[in-house]
Amino acid sequence: MMATSRWLGYVQGTNRGKIIVRMKSLNDTITGDVVFKDVAHGTAAAKIKGKLTNSQITANLFDFVFAKPLPLEPQAGQISMTISKDNSEVSGAWATDIGTNGQCHLFKISSLRALSVFVPFFRTFLLIKRGFIANLKYIYLAFSLLVMITSATSVLKEKIGLTETIILIIPLIFLFRNEIKNFFIITGLKKIGPVEFQEQSIVPVGINQETISRFVQEYAELFSFFVYLNQFFVPRTKALLRILATGPSITRQAFDQYARMLGIEENNIQVTYDVLVLDRCLQIDPNGLIGVTEIGRRFLEFGSRFNQLFPLR
Numbered sequence: 001m002m003a004t005s006r007w008l009g010y011v012q013g014t015n016r017g018k019i020i021v022r023m024k025s026l027n028d029t030i031t032g033d034v035v036f037k038d039v040a041h042g043t044a045a046a047k048i049k050g051k052l053t054n055s056q057i058t059a060n061l062f063d064f065v066f067a068k069p070l071p072l073e074p075q076a077g078q079i080s081m082t083i084s085k086d087n088s089e090v091s092g093a094w095a096t097d098i099g100t101n102g103q104c105h106l107f108k109i110s111s112l113r114a115l116s117v118f119v120p121f122f123r124t125f126l127l128i129k130r131g132f133i134a135n136l137k138y139i140y141l142a143f144s145l146l147v148m149i150t151s152a153t154s155v156l157k158e159k160i161g162l163t164e165t166i167i168l169i170i171p172l173i174f175l176f177r178n179e180i181k182n183f184f185i186i187t188g189l190k191k192i193g194p195v196e197f198q199e200q201s202i203v204p205v206g207i208n209q210e211t212i213s214r215f216v217q218e219y220a221e222l223f224s225f226f227v228y229l230n231q232f233f234v235p236r237t238k239a240l241l242r243i244l245a246t247g248p249s250i251t252r253q254a255f256d257q258y259a260r261m262l263g264i265e266e267n268n269i270q271v272t273y274d275v276l277v278l279d280r281c282l283q284i285d286p287n288g289l290i291g292v293t294e295i296g297r298r299f300l301e302f303g304s305r306f307n308q309l310f311p312l313r
Contacts (some may be wrong), residue, residue, distance in 0.1 A: 007090060008109045011036060013102010013278050014232070016271055021048070021106060028052050030059055040232065043067040046077065055083040057090065072228045074098045081106075099225045102278060140175065144168045219302060222295070226302040229279060236262045237272055238303065241281055245297055249289035 007021040017039045023032035032048045044066045050059020061077030074096035081092030081104070088108050095101035148165060216223050233241075239262055244250065250258075252273075259269045276282040281296030 006109050007106035009090075009104060009106035011094065011102060011104045012271060012274060013094070014100035014275060015041070015102065016275075019104060019106065023048065025052055030057060034061070040234070041066075041068070041070055048079070050079070055085075057081045057083065057092070061094075061096070071231045072098045072224060074100065079104070098228060099279075100228070102274075141172060144172060219298070222298065222302075226299050227306070229281075229299055230303050230306055233275075236264050237276070238300075240264070240272065241276060241292065241296060242300055244282070244290070245292040245300055249285060249291035251289060255290050 003026075004022065004024050007023065009019050009021075011017055011019050015036075015038050018037045019034060020036075021032060021034045023030055028051055030048065030050045030052050033045065034048055035043065035045045037043050044064060046061045046065070047063040048059050048061060050057060057079065059079050061079065062075075064074055064077075066073060077094060077096040079092060079094045081090045083090050090106040090108075092104065093101065094104055147168060219226060240259055243258055243262075244255070255273060256269050259272060260266070264272055273282070276296070277284075280293055281299060282290055283293045284290055
């Protein structure tokens with residue numbers, strides 16, 4: 001018999017925020033959905049599928065959907081969690097294929113509680129992202145084609161003229177702008193009849209392709225990870241890491257003092273510390289002193305060069 005449970009909790013690590021999970025269990029198989037509200041990047045959703053062995057859950061995350069585009073979007077993830085003896089809590093670790101990772105803790109909630117939390121948060125999001133609105137442009141495309149074909153062959157021929165046809169086509173150009181752009185990139189088409197298309201350069205003025213290629217090759221497999229960190233870390237976290245990199249290793253007490261001096265809120269100091277350690281930017285030596293790793297120093301160097309090559313406009 002399939003049993004459905006709902007869980008509410010929090011995630012910390014590379015990302016942090018609230019999480020809502022709906023799980024269905026049948027024998028030793030787990031399936032479900034998760035909605036995560038990241039404090040920095042907004043809402044995301046994914047599907048879950050895995051195994052339940054005794055009190056241990058091991059599952060994959062897939063079919064990610066994001067409320068707003070991100071510089072790097074995971075395509076897959078994994079979770080490994082343990083259910084408490086009274087079946088009221090679940091805790092464990094998560095990770096994705098872009099290097100993000102951390103811990104999560106969930107609390108089982110009743111159906112009544114789920115109605116007030118889960119339904120508006122989960123249903124509305126998935127309806128918008130995966131339902132009618134996600135396919136609205138294709139519905140409009142089918143409608144426009146039907147109207148134009150009908151107007152050319154039957155009773156609407158005298159009512160739908162050139163002006164009306166243009167009015168129908170203009171929204172299609174906007175809705176399918178990404179598909180149209182990819183079409184011209186793939187085909188290399190630059191002219192249709194008397195109309196010529198100007199090629200848009202994605203390289204900033206003064207930066208050539210060779211410079212960018214050298215920049216990417218220099219950081220090799222760390223490049224995409226550093227791009228993510230450069231976008232994920234807030235300015236105060238970067239400033240704190242830069243301060244730590246200029247001196248010798250420090251105590252945890254000194255780390256907290258630096259964080260307060262930079263204006264990091266008290267309840268975010270521990271999270272900032274955990275994130276820097278999880279992302280391999282900080283290390284703790286046998287004496288308990290905190291220092292910046294080689295990866296942390298390379299990230300700081302990368303950030304400075306990245307901002308010089310691609311300044312904000």
